[in-house]
Amino acid sequence: MLKCSTSLWSADLANLAQEIRRVEPFSERFHLDVVDGHYAPTLLFFPDLVKALRRHTRLPFEVHLMTTDPGAWLAPFIDAGADILIFCFDSARDPAGLLSRIKAHGKKAGVSLLIHEPIDCLESCWQDLDVLTICGTAMGIKGASMDPGVPKKIRVAREAISRRKLETEIEVDGGIRRTSVPLIAAEGADYIVPGSLMFGEDPKGMRAWLAGLPYRTRK
Numbered sequence: 001m002l003k004c005s006t007s008l009w010s011a012d013l014a015n016l017a018q019e020i021r022r023v024e025p026f027s028e029r030f031h032l033d034v035v036d037g038h039y040a041p042t043l044l045f046f047p048d049l050v051k052a053l054r055r056h057t058r059l060p061f062e063v064h065l066m067t068t069d070p071g072a073w074l075a076p077f078i079d080a081g082a083d084i085l086i087f088c089f090d091s092a093r094d095p096a097g098l099l100s101r102i103k104a105h106g107k108k109a110g111v112s113l114l115i116h117e118p119i120d121c122l123e124s125c126w127q128d129l130d131v132l133t134i135c136g137t138a139m140g141i142k143g144a145s146m147d148p149g150v151p152k153k154i155r156v157a158r159e160a161i162s163r164r165k166l167e168t169e170i171e172v173d174g175g176i177r178r179t180s181v182p183l184i185a186a187e188g189a190d191y192i193v194p195g196s197l198m199f200g201e202d203p204k205g206m207r208a209w210l211a212g213l214p215y216r217t218r219k
Contacts, residue, residue, distance in 0.1 A: 001185070001210060001211050001213065001215050002181070002184065002185050002189065002190070002191065002192050002210055002213070002215065003028040003190060003191045003192075004026065004027045004028055004029075004191065004192060004193075004194050004198065004207070004210075005027070005028065005029045005030065005031040005062050005171060005191045005192070005193050006023055006026075006027040006029075006030050006031060006193070006194055006195075006198050006199075007030075007031045007032075007033065007173075007193050007194065007195040007198075008020070008030055008031065008032055008033075008045070008053075009032075009033050009044060009045075009142070009195060010142075010194075010195030010196050010198070010199045010200070011023075011199050012199070016053055016056075017053065017056045019199065020053065020056045020057050021056065021057075022203070023198050023199065023203045024057055024059060025203075025204075026198070026203040026204060026206070026207045027059060027198070028059070028060075028191070029059050029060040029061070029062050029083070029084070030057065030059055030060070030061055030062065031062045031064060031173070031193045032045045032050055032053075032061060032062065032063050032064065032082075033045060033064050033066060033140075034046070034063055034064060034065050034066060034067060034073065034077070035066045035067070035140055036066070036067040036068060038067070038068045039066050039067050039068045039088065039091055039139070039140075040066045040139045040140025041140060042140050044066075045063075047073075047076040047077055047079065047080040048080070050063065050077060050080040050081060050082065051079070051080040051081055054080065054081035060083035060084060061081055061082050061083050061084070062082075062083065062084040062086065062110075062131070063077045063082040063084065063085050063086065064086045064087075064112065064133065064173070065077070065085065065086065065087045065088070065091075066088055066091075066139055066140060067087075067088075067091065068091060069091075070087035070088070070091055070092055070098065071092070071098055071101065074101060074102060074105070078105050078107060082107065083107060083108065084107065084108040084109075084110060084130070084131060085102050085107055085108075085109060085110065086109075086110035086111065086112055086131055086133050087110075087111060087112070088111075088112050088114070088139065089111045089112065089113055089114075089117060089121060089122070089125075090114065090117065095111060095124070095125050096124040096125050096127075096128065099111070099125055099128035099129060100128055102128075103128050108130040108131060109128055109129065109130050109131070110129065110130055110131030110132065110133055110171075111125060111129060111131075111132060111133070112132075112133035112134075112135055112173070113132070113133070113134055113135060113153075114135055114138075114139060115135060115136075115137070115138065115147045115149065118153075118156075119153060119156045119157050119160055122160075126160070126161075126164055126166060126168070129166075129168050130167075130168060130169065131168070131169045131171055131191075132157055132161075132168055132169070132170050132171065133171045133172075133173050133193075134150060134153050134154060134157065134170065134171070134172050134173070134189075135173055135174050136150045136172055136173065136174035136175035136176070136180070137174035137175045138174075141174075142195070144174065144175055145175050145177070145180070146172075146174060146175025146176070146177070146180040146183075147175065150172060150175075150180075150183070150184070151183045151184070151186070151187045154170055154172065154184065154187035154188065154189050155187050155188075157170050158170060158187065158188050158189075158218075162218070169190040169191060170188070170189045170190050170191070171189065171190060171191035171192070171193060172184050172189050172191070172192050172193065173192075173193035174193070176192050176193060176194050176195065176197050177197065178197070178209075181197070181210070181213065182213050182214070185210075185213040185214065185215045185216070186213075186214060186215070186216055187216055188215070188216035188217065188218060194206075
């Protein structure tokens with residue numbers, strides 16, 4: 001079934017440690033959005049905060065760098081305890097080279113694609129790509145509906161991964177709602193990034209619902 005990389009942006013930000021403990025049993029990892037106010041119009045999660053949160057869970061931390069210079073932030077967030085580092089494809093001058101740098105640190109490496117960016121642009125990246133994050137909404141925007149082109153994009157990505165016999169995980173971030181998740185599951189994504197779907201509902205009940213969805217398994 002779909003797994004959850006739970007977005008801490010939707011948690012009670014004044015009680016993050018308590019929120020992590022509350023949803024930890026229903027999450028496979030935690031997703032932390034890092035926004036510098038330039039790449040996207042908001043400010044979120046910084047290294048010292050990630051470091052402070054690290055001791056409250058043993059689950060992996062997935063850091064999504066929505067920044068104008070993602071390479072400059074690798075070391076600070078690796079030192080803070082990141083296990084997976086994802087950067088926005090269009091923010092890197094050399095995406096393949098940046099993936100290699102992340103892997104050289106012994107961390108999992110990922111790329112996120114904006115709504116308008118096709119799977120084809122990853123041609124030089126597949127070899128070092130552990131996580132492909134398909135953005136379902138505009139970057140840095142909360143509460144929007146998932147773009148209707150996302151299911152097809154998942155399908156194209158799954159075909160590209162299978163053709164290359166890779167283990168790259170497909171993750172969908174943005175517009176994660178009860179209406180959109182069945183479409184994501186039907187195309188065989190590996191992860192969703194639930195925010196309000198996790199923190200705004202009973203997480204145990206939500207995971208039971210998730211387990212009951214028809215799911216397209218990897219070939």
